Amino acid sequence: MDFIIQNILNAMQWGSFYALIALGYTLVYGVLRLINFAHGDIFMVGAYISFFVASFLIGPITGLSPVMAFVITVPLTMALTSLVGVTLERIAYRPLRRKGAHRLYVVITALMCGLVLEYSNLALLGASRLKFPELLEKQIWHFGGVTLTNLKVMVIVAAIVVFLFLQWVVTRTRVGMAMRAISYDKFAIPLMGIPIDRIIVVTFVLGSGFAGLAGLLFAMSYPVLEPFMGMLIGWKAFIAAVVGGIGDIKGAFVGGFLLGFIEVGVVMVFPSSYRDLFAFTILLLILWVKPSGLFGIPQSTKI
Amino acid sequence: MKRLLTTLLITGIAMMLAVPAMAAQTIKIGFNIPMTGDIPEVGEGSKNAAEMYLADINGAGGLEVGGKKYMLEFVYMDNESKADSAVNAALKLIEQEEVVAIIGPNSSKQAVPGGGTANENRVPMISPWSTNPNTTLDRPWVFRAAFLDPFQGPVVADFAAKKFSAKTAAVLFDVENDYSVGLAEVFKSAWESKGLGPVVAYESNGTKDQDYSAQLTTIIAAKPDFIFVPENYNQVALIIPQARDLGYKGQFMGSDAWGTPDLVKLCGEQCNGQYFSTHYAAAGAKGATKVFIDRYMEKYGAEPADYAALTWDSIGLMVEGIKNAGKVDSNPRKMRKAIRDGLAAIKSFDGVTGSSKFNEQGDPIKCAVVVKISEEGTFVFEESVCP
Numbered sequence: 001m002d003f004i005i006q007n008i009l010n011a012m013q014w015g016s017f018y019a020l021i022a023l024g025y026t027l028v029y030g031v032l033r034l035i036n037f038a039h040g041d042i043f044m045v046g047a048y049i050s051f052f053v054a055s056f057l058i059g060p061i062t063g064l065s066p067v068m069a070f071v072i073t074v075p076l077t078m079a080l081t082s083l084v085g086v087t088l089e090r091i092a093y094r095p096l097r098r099k100g101a102h103r104l105y106v107v108i109t110a111l112m113c114g115l116v117l118e119y120s121n122l123a124l125l126g127a128s129r130l131k132f133p134e135l136l137e138k139q140i141w142h143f144g145g146v147t148l149t150n151l152k153v154m155v156i157v158a159a160i161v162v163f164l165f166l167q168w169v170v171t172r173t174r175v176g177m178a179m180r181a182i183s184y185d186k187f188a189i190p191l192m193g194i195p196i197d198r199i200i201v202v203t204f205v206l207g208s209g210f211a212g213l214a215g216l217l218f219a220m221s222y223p224v225l226e227p228f229m230g231m232l233i234g235w236k237a238f239i240a241a242v243v244g245g246i247g248d249i250k251g252a253f254v255g256g257f258l259l260g261f262i263e264v265g266v267v268m269v270f271p272s273s274y275r276d277l278f279a280f281t282i283l284l285l286i287l288w289v290k291p292s293g294l295f296g297i298p299q300s301t302k303i
Numbered sequence: 304m305k306r307l308l309t310t311l312l313i314t315g316i317a318m319m320l321a322v323p324a325m326a327a328q329t330i331k332i333g334f335n336i337p338m339t340g341d342i343p344e345v346g347e348g349s350k351n352a353a354e355m356y357l358a359d360i361n362g363a364g365g366l367e368v369g370g371k372k373y374m375l376e377f378v379y380m381d382n383e384s385k386a387d388s389a390v391n392a393a394l395k396l397i398e399q400e401e402v403v404a405i406i407g408p409n410s411s412k413q414a415v416p417g418g419g420t421a422n423e424n425r426v427p428m429i430s431p432w433s434t435n436p437n438t439t440l441d442r443p444w445v446f447r448a449a450f451l452d453p454f455q456g457p458v459v460a461d462f463a464a465k466k467f468s469a470k471t472a473a474v475l476f477d478v479e480n481d482y483s484v485g486l487a488e489v490f491k492s493a494w495e496s497k498g499l500g501p502v503v504a505y506e507s508n509g510t511k512d513q514d515y516s517a518q519l520t521t522i523i524a525a526k527p528d529f530i531f532v533p534e535n536y537n538q539v540a541l542i543i544p545q546a547r548d549l550g551y552k553g554q555f556m557g558s559d560a561w562g563t564p565d566l567v568k569l570c571g572e573q574c575n576g577q578y579f580s581t582h583y584a585a586a587g588a589k590g591a592t593k594v595f596i597d598r599y600m601e602k603y604g605a606e607p608a609d610y611a612a613l614t615w616d617s618i619g620l621m622v623e624g625i626k627n628a629g630k631v632d633s634n635p636r637k638m639r640k641a642i643r644d645g646l647a648a649i650k651s652f653d654g655v656t657g658s659s660k661f662n663e664q665g666d667p668i669k670c671a672v673v674v675k676i677s678e679e680g681t682f683v684f685e686e687s688v689c690p
Contacts, residue, residue, distance in 0.1 A: 010516035
């Protein structure tokens with residue numbers, strides 16, 4: 001029994017990362033109908049930004065205590081990472097949108113932006129891996145045979161809070177209403193006096209900011225950083241978002257946790273080489289039964 | 304114009320033909336090493352050791368073979384830490400550079416295919432660092448300076464049984480890495496043949512994995528006395544802290560892939576107090592080994608890692624093979640044959656990584672050392688295990 005509860009906690013932590021990244025995919029898709037394939041690499045950039053911010057803050061110049069450094073690192077990382085996301089939107093996606101390029105070209109551009117981020121990191125910092133400094137003193141709690149760390153709890157709580165926050169933004173605020181409106185009809189919306197570019201920037205700020213938060217939490221949980229760390233997890237989070245029904249906040253959240261649970265569950269029973277085979281077969285079956293994803297609404301124009 | 308081009312071409316060919324004849328006074332050895340890619344520090348360490356050796360020999364007026372002195376010439380070729388590039392680098396060294404012998408590749412991932420190329424082209428090759436048996440198996444032209452995994456596995460098993468009084472063991476290995484899979488299998492059979500107790504968990508992961516909690520939960524639930532982790536240092540740096548988070552308090556044991564200073568950098572304090580088997584320990588060295596370490600420290604400002612020391616010994620072996628050849632032939636084919644026979648004739652060798660005897664496969668039989676990661680994060684000699 002302890003064994004199963006422990007693995008449920010493991011799956012919740014791992015699924016939290018998928019969910020946090022999937023939320024970014026789905027947010028941008030929901031507004032722009034654009035699959036932002038650079039999102040996994042924005043997550044990687046977030047992890048590196050948090051590394052430099054945290055190292056600077058606990059370094060000799062400021063000399064803050066690790067806990068103080070953590071408190072400052074969270075908003076700073078989110079702000080700087082959203083800056084990266086907005087920059088990407090400004091220099092890569094917006095010009096194409098202005099020229100009325102087909103969505104396919106924007107998706108390919110996103111893919112290339114991701115590779116540019118990966119390889120510029122490799123060129124700048126080299127292939128050697130970085131060690132993330134320990135910011136919070138680790139506490140391990142034992143409940144019978146089950147162990148829990150403060151970090152694990154924080155990751156899971158963060159994923160839930162971010163989900164609730166985004167759900168609130170999209171369904172209960174004026175900005176959220178504008179986002180939904182843009183996805184509904186982006187030609188009629190400017191006529192209603194809604195600043196479409198500003199709403200898109202807000203979308204990227206939210207998506208990239210939470211990717212930055214995910215990067216920070218990931219770097220704290222798995223403190224070895226390398227330039228390609230965002231690639232695989234980004235792809236998988238994207239698939240999680242699709243299975244949940246891309247464009248739907250609830251779907252990304254559920255899809256992320258679902259993938260986390262399947263992966264950990266398979267490894268619990270079978271050798272790890274079966275993990276991706278089983279995980280993606282299950283996801284394939286879900287899409288086979290419900291092609292628009294668990295919470296998605298069928299649409300005629302998707303790519 | 305056309306005639307001019309033809310003349311130039313002919314002159315060019317004539318010069319290319321003339322070069323080997325003019326260069327007959329030097330002995331050209333190629334290095335197939337990873338200067339970029341996953342493990343660039345390995346290539347750099349190898350090159351540093353080689354440069355030091357080269358300066359020694361050529362500084363003394365060259366290598367004496369059959370009463371005459373010849374200068375050595377080293378050619379470094381990058382294999383990008385990739386298997387296919389290691390084959391290309393070997394071919395380039397053989398066909399374009401016309402080297403008489405090759406040192407490297409270092410890691411088994413490149414040394415197994417690279418050794419095949421050298422063997423097919425009848426060029427003697429020594430791999431400094433490869434521990435996988437297939438590198439030299441049924442390849443009369445391929446030799447090595449490191450011990451083999453079928454030896455390393457039992458070393459770990461014996462040490463753990465004695466040091467931790469362990470009865471049960473668990474293994475976590477990387478299923479995408481031949482080195483890790485091979486060593487895990489060897490260890491499992493070695494442990495079970497001791498009859499102390501079973502391997503209670505035998506779990507695997509992928510090379511790019513970051514979360515090991517599911518495997519570790521299974522392992523910890525099986526309550527092993529220690530966990531053997533034959534994985535690369537960057538994975539070890541994630542595995543050990545995660546196991547501690549899940550409440551594991553026991554020991555870990557590792558293999559020679561742990562032995563880079565980066566392990567301590569990435570893992571921090573949590574790896575302190577663990578043990579791994581490796582080729583040599585820089586701390587507490589004596590005699591020729593100490594001289595080598597001190598000179599290397601002085602020249603490059605860092606302690607030589609095992610791959611640097613093994614490259615040094617590989618060059619020593621190669622020099623011994625060339626001396627055994629007795630004379631230098633200007634025809635590279637004949638010279639390669641002579642060096643191969645010279646290498647095969649070596650029965651024992653004293654190097655900075657200890658003394659070794661060679662069996663009929665060209666594999667050394669030598670001692671391994673078990674190293675402890677001290678509380679200060681340095682690698683400290685624990686004990687030496689001989690076959």
